[in-house]
Amino acid sequence: MKSRPIQTLIYSKMKKALSLVTALLLLTSCATIFNESHTNITFYSTEAIQIVCKQDTLNTIDNKAILQVERKNEPLQLTVSTDSLSKTIEIEAKHSYRYWSNLIANGGIGMLVDKNTPKRYTYAHRIYINVTDTLISYSNYIQGKSKGEIDLTLSLPHLNSFLLKPENEGAKTNTGFWGLNLGLDYYHSQRQFFTIGISWVSDFFVPLPAAVDLSGELELMSSSYASFSNNHKLGRFSLGYGFAYTKNIWDFKYFDRFDPPPPTREAVKKSSIALGFIFPAYFQLGKHFNLGLIYRPTFFRPEMTDKFQYEHLISIDFAWKIRLKQ
Structure with a gap:
């Protein structure tokens, strides 16, 4: 039997090692593996509102609505309306916790794999919308609560x-x-x-x-x-x-x-x-x-x-x- 040239053996071993490293990197990229391409935002409002996002329109039920949006590295534009008021708001994209969890799970190696995927991003999971007689304001935390709560x-x-x-x-x-x-x-x-x-x-x-x-x-x-x-x-x-x-x-x-x-x-x-x-x-x-x-x-x-x-x-x-x- 003819022996394989030494260069071929070295190339074969390097290829296997590279494949193994790539597989390990993919297995340790938290956002790429575990994040879905879409995420949900839950809206809470002080009164009934309508939310328009691109082609999607939804109305709050019991002052709550859930919107599914695509993960992207760009602000999400929404129009929030009542019977008498309307306001366009922007929700900034941010890195998801699964992207940051690469630091703990694999010493940050997974960030190299997650670098170019939109799955690394997310938006605030909860948006609180406050409606007054003349103003619509919003935040990602509860600014105040109902008297008697x-x-x-x-x-x-x-x-x-x-x-x-x-x-x-x-x-x-x-x-x-x-x-x-x-x-x-x-x-x-x-x-x-x-x-x-x-x-x-x-x-x-x-x-x-x-x-x-x-x-x-x-x-x-x-x-x-x-x-x-x-x-x-x-x-x-x-x-x-x-x-x-x-x-x-x-x-x-x-x-x-x-x-x-x-x-x-x-x-x-x-x-x-x-x-x-x-x-x-x-x-x-x-x-x-x-x-x-x-x-x-x-x-x-x-x-x-x-x-x-x-x-x-x-x-x-x-x-x-x-x-x-x-």
């Missing part, structure tokens, strides 16, 4: 920084993880709402669920509190101010495992009731999801000998708001 808030104040002053102990500071909050928002006007909530937070040192073996001395801080605040909605932001009733706990423990050094003092747990304020601030990232920063200072401890002491809690909060009543 009630929202349920479920949140995770996951990163918590404490300054506590247990009696006869001096100042104690630490930053850790884990918390839970349950609250209700009541809109008493279109851009203002009351919030009542109950919360528990801790400074546990592990950010993710995991089995932990503890050894030696350990100081733990936690806090439970009820709060009431008035909040102003400013575009995507909401800023609030109110009052908090708090129970702070400082717990000094000793775990006799893995032959730790002997304890320097007896284990002790101290708690105190404290009164103060709360200042929540949130930024709306999606229809339901909000990222927040909570500052909760307290000044008065009615049960303590040293009643007037400044303490605080600062939390980074991940919140989901779900409408209960329109």
Whole structure:
């Protein structure tokens, strides 16, 4: 049998390697594979409207309409009309989250494959149209809500920084993880709402669920509190101010495992009731999801000998708001 020339073997192997690399690139191009050629935009309006996009015309039903549009790297032009008003609006194209997910999924390699496909683009998934007597305006977030609306808030104040002053102990500071909050928002006007909530937070040192073996001395801080605040909605932001009733706990423990050094003092747990304020601030990232920063200072401890002491809690909060009543 005649052997193949070395150049032919090298060419064959290079061709196979190139085919394999191409296949891997195609498999890692998130937008090209997973995005469809069209995407949906959901419109919400304050009253009945008609939407015209090229040859498509649709009317809102219960102040809602869904329009399917082709993905392109160009603005989408729409005409929005009521019985007495009409306005042409443009929705800018943007990169889809699946295009950006290439950075995590494959270190950005998939972006090379997605570079020339219109599937890499998308439009805002939700458009909110506000109609007044003389004006039609729009945004991709809810600018205000109906008076009387009630929202349920479920949140995770996951990163918590404490300054506590247990009696006869001096100042104690630490930053850790884990918390839970349950609250209700009541809109008493279109851009203002009351919030009542109950919360528990801790400074546990592990950010993710995991089995932990503890050894030696350990100081733990936690806090439970009820709060009431008035909040102003400013575009995507909401800023609030109110009052908090708090129970702070400082717990000094000793775990006799893995032959730790002997304890320097007896284990002790101290708690105190404290009164103060709360200042929540949130930024709306999606229809339901909000990222927040909570500052909760307290000044008065009615049960303590040293009643007037400044303490605080600062939390980074991940919140989901779900409408209960329109």
